[in-house]
Amino acid sequence: MTKPQDKLRGWAAARKAILSGLRFTSLRLRLVVVFGLVALTAAVSASGIAYWLNREAVLTRTQDAVLRDFQQEMQNRAGVLPTHPSQDELQHTAGQMAASSQRFSVLLVAEDESGRTVVGNSGALDPFSLADVPESLRTAVGKEQSITSNNKYPYHLYWQRIIDGDKPYLVAGTKVIGGGPAGYMLKSLEPEEKDLNSLAWSLGIATGLALIGSALLAQAAATTVLKPVHRLGIAARRLGEGKLDTRLRVSGTDELADLARTFNHTAEALETRVADMSARDEASRRFVADMSHELRTPLTAITAVTEILEEELDAETGSVDPMIEPAVRLVVSETRRLNSLVENLMEVTRFDAGTARLVLDNVDIADQITACIDARAWLDAVELDAERGIMSLLDPRRLDVILANLIGNALKHGGSPVRVSVRASDEDADGGGDLLIEVQDHGPGIPEDVLPHVFDRFYKASASRPRSEGSGLGLSIALENAHIHGGEITAANSPKGGAVFTLRLPRDPSALTETPAEPDGANGNGEGA
Amino acid sequence: MGQNASVPSLLLIEDDDAIRTALELSLTRQGHRVATAATGEDGLKLLREQRPDLIVLDVMLPGIDGFEVCRRIRRTDQLPIILLTARSDDIDVVVGLESGADDYVVKPVQGRVLDARIRAVLRRGERESSDSATFGSLVIDRSAMTVTKNGEDLQLTPTELRLLLELSRRPGQALSRQQLLRLVWEHDYLGDSRLVDACVQRLRAKVEDVPSSPTLIRTVRGVGYRLDSPQ
Numbered sequence: 001m002t003k004p005q006d007k008l009r010g011w012a013a014a015r016k017a018i019l020s021g022l023r024f025t026s027l028r029l030r031l032v033v034v035f036g037l038v039a040l041t042a043a044v045s046a047s048g049i050a051y052w053l054n055r056e057a058v059l060t061r062t063q064d065a066v067l068r069d070f071q072q073e074m075q076n077r078a079g080v081l082p083t084h085p086s087q088d089e090l091q092h093t094a095g096q097m098a099a100s101s102q103r104f105s106v107l108l109v110a111e112d113e114s115g116r117t118v119v120g121n122s123g124a125l126d127p128f129s130l131a132d133v134p135e136s137l138r139t140a141v142g143k144e145q146s147i148t149s150n151n152k153y154p155y156h157l158y159w160q161r162i163i164d165g166d167k168p169y170l171v172a173g174t175k176v177i178g179g180g181p182a183g184y185m186l187k188s189l190e191p192e193e194k195d196l197n198s199l200a201w202s203l204g205i206a207t208g209l210a211l212i213g214s215a216l217l218a219q220a221a222a223t224t225v226l227k228p229v230h231r232l233g234i235a236a237r238r239l240g241e242g243k244l245d246t247r248l249r250v251s252g253t254d255e256l257a258d259l260a261r262t263f264n265h266t267a268e269a270l271e272t273r274v275a276d277m278s279a280r281d282e283a284s285r286r287f288v289a290d291m292s293h294e295l296r297t298p299l300t301a302i303t304a305v306t307e308i309l310e311e312e313l314d315a316e317t318g319s320v321d322p323m324i325e326p327a328v329r330l331v332v333s334e335t336r337r338l339n340s341l342v343e344n345l346m347e348v349t350r351f352d353a354g355t356a357r358l359v360l361d362n363v364d365i366a367d368q369i370t371a372c373i374d375a376r377a378w379l380d381a382v383e384l385d386a387e388r389g390i391m392s393l394l395d396p397r398r399l400d401v402i403l404a405n406l407i408g409n410a411l412k413h414g415g416s417p418v419r420v421s422v423r424a425s426d427e428d429a430d431g432g433g434d435l436l437i438e439v440q441d442h443g444p445g446i447p448e449d450v451l452p453h454v455f456d457r458f459y460k461a462s463a464s465r466p467r468s469e470g471s472g473l474g475l476s477i478a479l480e481n482a483h484i485h486g487g488e489i490t491a492a493n494s495p496k497g498g499a500v501f502t503l504r505l506p507r508d509p510s511a512l513t514e515t516p517a518e519p520d521g522a523n524g525n526g527e528g529a
Numbered sequence: 530m531g532q533n534a535s536v537p538s539l540l541l542i543e544d545d546d547a548i549r550t551a552l553e554l555s556l557t558r559q560g561h562r563v564a565t566a567a568t569g570e571d572g573l574k575l576l577r578e579q580r581p582d583l584i585v586l587d588v589m590l591p592g593i594d595g596f597e598v599c600r601r602i603r604r605t606d607q608l609p610i611i612l613l614t615a616r617s618d619d620i621d622v623v624v625g626l627e628s629g630a631d632d633y634v635v636k637p638v639q640g641r642v643l644d645a646r647i648r649a650v651l652r653r654g655e656r657e658s659s660d661s662a663t664f665g666s667l668v669i670d671r672s673a674m675t676v677t678k679n680g681e682d683l684q685l686t687p688t689e690l691r692l693l694l695e696l697s698r699r700p701g702q703a704l705s706r707q708q709l710l711r712l713v714w715e716h717d718y719l720g721d722s723r724l725v726d727a728c729v730q731r732l733r734a735k736v737e738d739v740p741s742s743p744t745l746i747r748t749v750r751g752v753g754y755r756l757d758s759p760q
């Protein structure tokens with residue numbers, strides 16, 4: 001029956017563990033994400049700007065140098081060409097121009113005498129044709145501009161960056177002033193592109209490293225925060241379990257150290273408070289113990305003398321004055337009552353102080369019950385339903401206290417006949433199992449509102465009978481005696497009428513006593529073999 | 530023993546005046562001759578002078594306490610001692626029995642109960658049938674009420690002697706603690722089994738070759754004790 005419930009509980013626990021794990025990691029996760037975002041933004045913007053500035057600087061420098069060279073070459077070489085050069089001349093000049101320090105290809109375009117367009121280019125290996133020159137550039141180059149104060153030349157140098165087959169190129173063109181040939185040059189920007197690419201790679205790697213570094217930093221930061229939090233959690237749990245001396249080690253001066261300090265103060269205050277309360281509790285218990293102990297000394301003397309008085313009363317010589325006989329009887333009976341009250345008080349204080357010990361012996365239950373009933377002259381009023389031979393390991397004196405209180409209570413409040421039945425339940429191979437003793441009376445039963453309180457100390461069932469004969473401790477002591485055996489007493493009303501007290505005792509409570517009842521238990525194993 | 534065999538003489542050592550007076554009154558009425566002492570020291574002195582048959586000893590005494598008095602008496606004497614303990618705290622009882630007391634009563638004690646205990650203890654020294662039994666090197670002479678081991682006389686208290694006699698009467702048969710309490714201590718059904726255990730311990734210390742691994746007085750687990758002849 002309990003299996004699905006257990007499973008359910010197991011599931012709930014597992015889910016809780018997972019959830020708490022998530023909660024635990026989520027702060028870590030959040031920190032990592034935030035750190036990563038910050039690092040990413042900073043790294044990306046910094047490397048973006050650096051890349052852009054570098055690119056402009058590199059390209060501009062290359063371009064300026066190339067263009068200056070080209071212009072120089074145009075002036076020096078193309079400028080000296082005749083107005084209508086031949087194909088060979090153009091080709092030759094272009095080759096010469098291309099041989100300059102800047103490695104660019106040159107294309108010279110002119111009209112020969114017959115008005116045909118002649119083209120000369122440098123090198124046959126990298127054919128640079130007019131088709132490679134964008135139309136817009138050609139137009140801009142060929143356009144003659146009017147000369148003003150701001151513009152001293154009719155023709156200008158124009159340039160453009162193009163991409164041809166995934167490779168970047170710089171194309172520039174100009175016209176020799178005074179009807180000379182138009183010259184174009186093509187310079188590959190591939191080395192620069194490569195440089196810039198490797199720069200971009202470096203920047204990317206740097207960004208990645210920054211990201212990893214920030215993640216590690218975030219982890220470290222999370223750990224410094226979460227570790228104290230985790231420790232605090234453990235300490236709080238220990239405190240909750242009653243280990244009031246739990247303290248945290250305070251290190252540093254940050255907010256977490258503050259928290260730890262606050263925790264320590266709280267724990268200290270709690271410990272002091274609890275210690276104070278238990279000391280007060282202890283003091284009041286000690287007072288009751290001391291008081292009942294102190295009461296014993298005079299009571300011992302009184303008891304001894306009272307017996308002499310009692311014997312005088314019982315003596316047939318009539319030596320006691322009939323006038324004072326009732327007084328003597330009262331003293332005798334009240335002394336006896338006081339005795340049992342102090343006895344019970346002592347018993348209660350022993351239980352409260354935890355000094356009560358079991359003195360176990362192997363006894364026949366039926367014999368013990370019979371003796372208990374017999375000793376109190378209850379044989380006529382009690383029906384015993386118990387077979388002889390049920391042996392049990394228990395404290396005979398404590399069993400007697402329990403039985404005397406239960407049966408005495410039944411006789412007082414329920415009325416005879418009181419039925420006592422003994423059953424041994426589920427005896428297993430090693431003599432375990434329980435012993436059940438039922439005490440049932442034939443009275444009116446116990447009112448439902450009283451039932452939960454029958455084992456309370458000094459609880460009297462009816463207010464109209466404040467001075468019952470008992471001490472008001474009997475059932476409470478019976479219950480404590482059952483508990484020290486590891487047993488239990490329950491009170492209920494029988495459906496057939498009358499109250500039923502059920503005493504359940506384990507048949508082998510020897511595990512409860514630290515010292516075995518056998519005086520030579522340590523070496524008794526090999527004996528008798 | 531006492532000068533007058535019919536009236537047993539007791540020594541009551543109790544520091545509280547009221548209790549001492551009341552118990553003296555009560556015990557005298559029961560037919561005992563009672564000498565009293567208020568301290569352990571006085572009690573030991575009186576013991577040497579008067580040679581009583583039995584001592585009733587309070588545990589809580591000023592100066593040397595009851596346990597110490599008990600131990601000092603046991604060094605030289607085997608006369609019966611009944612402890613009068615104000616606390617039935619179990620430690621008190623155990624310590625008292627270990628220091629050699631034969632029985633104990635818990636305050637507030639009823640005079641009749643104390644009287645019954647006294648008479649039971651005194652009966653233990655009475656002689657009975659006249660035969661003897663031998664258990665290994667141990668010889669129990671019931672007529673002379675002596676026990677010898679390897680020919681040497683053993684100093685046993687009357688309680689120890691009675692316990693040995695009861696066990697030797699049923700050799701090889703296990704006796705439960707409750708049975709022994711009835712036979713030796715004459716206690717009712719609520720006898721304290723620790724009396725038996727403590728007395729067995731003391732007896733083993735005297736009769737066994739190695740008290741920690743007994744060969745004569747065996748423990749029968751879950752039952753009690755048994756006297757065996759060593760094979």
